[in-house]
Amino acid sequence: xNFNIEIPHSIxxxxxTLNKFKNKNYRIGAGCTDLLMExxxxxxxxLTIINISQVDxxxxxxxxxxxxxxxxxxxxxxxxxxxxxxxxENYKTLHEAALNLASAQIRxxxxxxxxxxxxxxxxxxxxxxxxLKAQLYIKxxxxxxxxxxxxxxxxxxxxxxxxxxEFLSHLSLNSNNxxxxxxxSGFIKIGTRKxxxxxxxxxxxxxxxxxxxxxxxxxxxxxxxxxxxxYATRACDFLIGKKIDSLSKxxxxxxxxxxxxxxxxxxxxxxxxxYRKQVLFNISKSILEKNIEK
Amino acid sequence: MVKIKGTNKYKISFLxxxxxxxxxxxxxxxxxxxxxxxxxxxxxxxxxxxxxxGACTVLINGAAVNSCLYLAVNADGKEITTIxxxxxxxxxxxxxxxxxxxxxxxxxxxxxxxxxxxxxSLQNYYISKNKSAKTxxxxxxxxxxxxxxxNLCRCTGYVKIIEAAEKxxxxxV
Ligand SMILES: Cc1cc2nc3c(=O)[nH]c(=O)nc-3n(C[C@H](O)[C@H](O)[C@H](O)COP(=O)(O)OP(=O)(O)OC[C@H]3O[C@@H](n4cnc5c(N)ncnc54)[C@H](O)[C@@H]3O)c2cc1C
Ligand code: FES
Ligand code: FES
Numbered sequence: 001x002n003f004n005i006e007i008p009h010s011i012x013x014x015x016x017t018l019n020k021f022k023n024k025n026y027r028i029g030a031g032c033t034d035l036l037m038e039x040x041x042x043x044x045x046x047l048t049i050i051n052i053s054q055v056d057x058x059x060x061x062x063x064x065x066x067x068x069x070x071x072x073x074x075x076x077x078x079x080x081x082x083x084x085x086x087x088x089e090n091y092k093t094l095h096e097a098a099l100n101l102a103s104a105q106i107r108x109x110x111x112x113x114x115x116x117x118x119x120x121x122x123x124x125x126x127x128x129x130x131x132l133k134a135q136l137y138i139k140x141x142x143x144x145x146x147x148x149x150x151x152x153x154x155x156x157x158x159x160x161x162x163x164x165x166e167f168l169s170h171l172s173l174n175s176n177n178x179x180x181x182x183x184x185s186g187f188i189k190i191g192t193r194k195x196x197x198x199x200x201x202x203x204x205x206x207x208x209x210x211x212x213x214x215x216x217x218x219x220x221x222x223x224x225x226x227x228x229x230x231y232a233t234r235a236c237d238f239l240i241g242k243k244i245d246s247l248s249k250x251x252x253x254x255x256x257x258x259x260x261x262x263x264x265x266x267x268x269x270x271x272x273x274x275y276r277k278q279v280l281f282n283i284s285k286s287i288l289e290k291n292i293e294k
Numbered sequence: 295m296v297k298i299k300g301t302n303k304y305k306i307s308f309l310x311x312x313x314x315x316x317x318x319x320x321x322x323x324x325x326x327x328x329x330x331x332x333x334x335x336x337x338x339x340x341x342x343x344x345x346x347x348g349a350c351t352v353l354i355n356g357a358a359v360n361s362c363l364y365l366a367v368n369a370d371g372k373e374i375t376t377i378x379x380x381x382x383x384x385x386x387x388x389x390x391x392x393x394x395x396x397x398x399x400x401x402x403x404x405x406x407x408x409x410x411x412x413x414x415s416l417q418n419y420y421i422s423k424n425k426s427a428k429t430x431x432x433x434x435x436x437x438x439x440x441x442x443x444x445n446l447c448r449c450t451g452y453v454k455i456i457e458a459a460e461k462x463x464x465x466x467v
Contacts, residue, residue: 004321032363036365037363049322054368102345103445108357196346
């Protein structure tokens with residue numbers, strides 16, 4: 001493994017560095033937990049790593065409230081996400097996804113931006129952020145900004161909408177619906193062992209329920225069962241307007257079938273495609289069968 | 295941190311086991327290799343070299359990190375503690391090490407330095423949590439297991455290690 005390194009210390013310096021390197025062979029490195037594994041396996045020659053982990057900018061490295069929404073800087077670590085009370089309280093699916101990412105040692109350095117931009121089909125934070133319909137904010141090497149929904153960000157296996165010279169600056173989560181009285185929000189990860197395991201299937205859900213028990217907003221995404229993390233629109237729409245406490249067995253089955261329609265898993269060393277679909281069906285059902293919890 | 299002119303190297307400085315050190319490293323150097331090869335601290339073990347086993351765990355500003363997946367240049371200005379740094383001047387072992395020994399939680403020992411550093415980081419986490427808490431809290435058995443999930447041990451079966459950590463953290467935090 002051999003590369004050069006550039007170490008910007010502010011967002012402005014990062015923009016300038018990207019501008020300088022935009023026609024060269026470079027990669028961005030944040031926590032580097034994915035990047036170093038990739039480079040250890042095959043390192044290109046004449047590569048420069050633009051190491052963004054020393055960018056000293058509060059908004060880039062932290063979670064903060066902004067007009068009722070929650071903004072999360074791209075360089076926020078999984079550990080900081082686990083520790084954030086607001087996320088625990090209002091976006092439990094993201095809390096649980098972060099808490100089950102790799103190990104304590106990796107959570108200490110792995111960033112949310114790295115998880116999003118690696119675009120792994122089993123990216124745990126991606127899955128939760130899709131269920132929460134996060135909005136991504138991107139900056140380019142001229143300092144220009146644009147935004148895109150995470151639901152439109154993935155273009156294929158490990159391919160994102162990010163252009164050369166761009167980087168993810170932060171993402172934003174909408175506050176929960178003001179009529180939401182309860183939220184059923186969580187993250188289920190099924191692997192061949194409990195810890196440190198790439199998911200066989202993962203499922204993130206965020207269902208908002210009003211005072212009368214009606215489902216008013218839903219978000220559901222799953223990982224490791226298609227080339228990209230998938231958002232199950234039809235399954236989400238199916239639940240809207242229904243009463244969470246009086247869903248029939250048939251309705252729950254229909255919902256789970258609608259989720260599985262989005263799956264196109266493969267057979268690999270961890271599981272067969274058949275098994276993945278079966279597990280996805282069962283865990284989809286399980287979220288509606290469980291008692292409502294906050 | 296200073297880039298060495300005309301090379302791909304940096305002079306970095308950090309606090310290593312409470313002593314300031316300066317070392318020249320390649321841009322692509324990994325902290326684990328710098329600790330073992332350049333600074334001769336071989337207590338930190340290379341196991342998998344891919345973030346899975348935790349044998350290479352060190353503390354960076356008090357928190358456990360896998361040194362096999364950490365760029366050495368990012369250690370600049372930080373406080374790094376390795377297993378060697380836990381022994382005090384009179385060469386007494388850290389209470390974590392003693393408790394592991396007393397509990398029969400060490401067999402071949404390859405995982406032990408990483409295990410100790412992870413337990414130390416959990417201890418640090420609770421010390422800082424308890425600073426602002428009205429009533430002192432200690433980690434539960436489940437939390438200890440979760441905290442140590444990134445440390446593999448091929449010998450002990452974990453039970454003795456978890457028991458030792460539980461004993462130590464509930465008594466001494
Ligand atoms: C042992 C091990 C276990 C793991 N377990 C899990 C797991 O359980 N769940 C899971 O989801 N992942 C897991 N991972 C993968 C990895 O840890 C996560 O994806 C992590 O969030 C990546 O963050 P990072 O900061 O380390 O990214 P980096 O490695 O720094 O970067 C990853 C990619 O994103 C790009 N990038 C980073 N930041 C930006 C930015 N701001 N703008 C544009 N591009 C950017 C980089 O160029 C690179 O291509 C594991 C990895 C290891 C080594
Ligand atoms: S050697 Fe670093 S985790 Fe195994
Ligand atoms: S004591 Fe041998 S690996 Fe843990």
